[in-house]
Amino acid sequence: MEPLKKLKPVDTLSLVDKVEIRLLEFFKENNLGPGDPIPKELDFATNLGVSRTVVREALLRLRTLGLIESKKHRGMILKQPDIINNFERIMDPTLLGTKTLKNLFELRMILEMGMADFLFEHKTQKELEELEEIVEAEEATSTGKARFSLDKEVAFHGKLYQISKNDTLQRFQGLLLPVFEYVYLKETKNRNLDDYHYTKGTFVTHRMLLDNLKVGTPETFRNAMRRHLEPHFDHIFKNGKK
Template sequence: MRKMPAPPDAIATEPRLYRVVSSRIEALIREENIKPGERLPAERDLATKLGVSRTSLREALIALELGGVVEVRGGSGVYVSEQAALTTARPAAGPGPFEVLAARRMIEVEVAALAAKNATPAAVDAILVAVEEMEQNQDNLGENESADRNFHLAIARAAGNSALVGVIEYLWAQRGSLWHKLTEHFQTEELRQLTLLDHRAILAAIASHDVAGARSAMRAHLDRVTRTFSRG
């Protein structure tokens, strides 16, 4: 008899990979008696030891940092927190940042292409307004992120499909505490400027109804963000 697929509720209860990896890191801390204030192995070595990808490891470390178990020190490494109690405290369940980026790459690349095909002058103007809002709020992270969201939603609206607007809204809502902690570690003035250049390139392709160019520009943007968050 053919095995029936698991119902949606059962799938939703499966543990996220980053939670599984974070539990394994906690076990390693206990087994190797790594004390508060001591440094964990380098990310590359830790990923090899645990048999996981660097991106899964990074999501797990960010989850443990939010839970107060470890402290991520830029340019230095990851340390067991001085106040660590190895509790079960965790951020709210949800997809990891790299899951969200992968989903966005699958969907938003084609949304941008459709926007280039269907965008009206008014829709292009709405995308431009969002880009200008980002430029004007470079030093205000909250306003900058709001303008970034408006940019991607404006592209979805320009595509002329209301269902796609809902999909983009949903994906944006998945940028939870893990995402924000990750951006806290990697957000720099250089990254903000590169994001603006990316957005300008996407806007230019959509405004000129360059379908292939819009697809390529959005893919390049999301690939760059993924590489930035993966570097180490």
């Protein structure tokens, strides 16, 4: 007896799902881009063999994503979607699972480590002076004990993202900030980061990072940033092994 062939998975896509996918394929196949007009709702319905209601719902989804818009005297046209805006709508830490929060927190760490070359390429004297003001204000209010303060972290690292001159990165940083705050507060709830024992014995302060940005190299800055964030990396990796 020949072995039985496996059953193919049942297609669970709704008709609206399929039309949405087909519309996106149509845009790509015809090399349509932002500003280009697209066929009318009735034309889509006729060619796809579905009702206008189905097409209307599929188009509404694309409109919600910012892929299409209606223009007076022109009808519907394609537009460049604001990808960060779509993330912003759902980026609420209280609505995200633990695994997703952990992944987003790790993504923030990856970005911090990866932008060193852009900082050295784009930094200006004015921006270094602005960072200096941030660090001086931090030092003026420091008790000499606390190494980590969420407000200070946000001010200093937020400025670094601005120096990168990457608009998407800056907006993404702002989007990840609530997640960073949420995980940071959970992470420090039952432990004091000031008591953390650093592998090289010393904590890299914002002052040290600024001095490195002034006279160092992308590589030395990256190493300094890694030491600055060491407690977070250590916490992530230890929890990942559990």
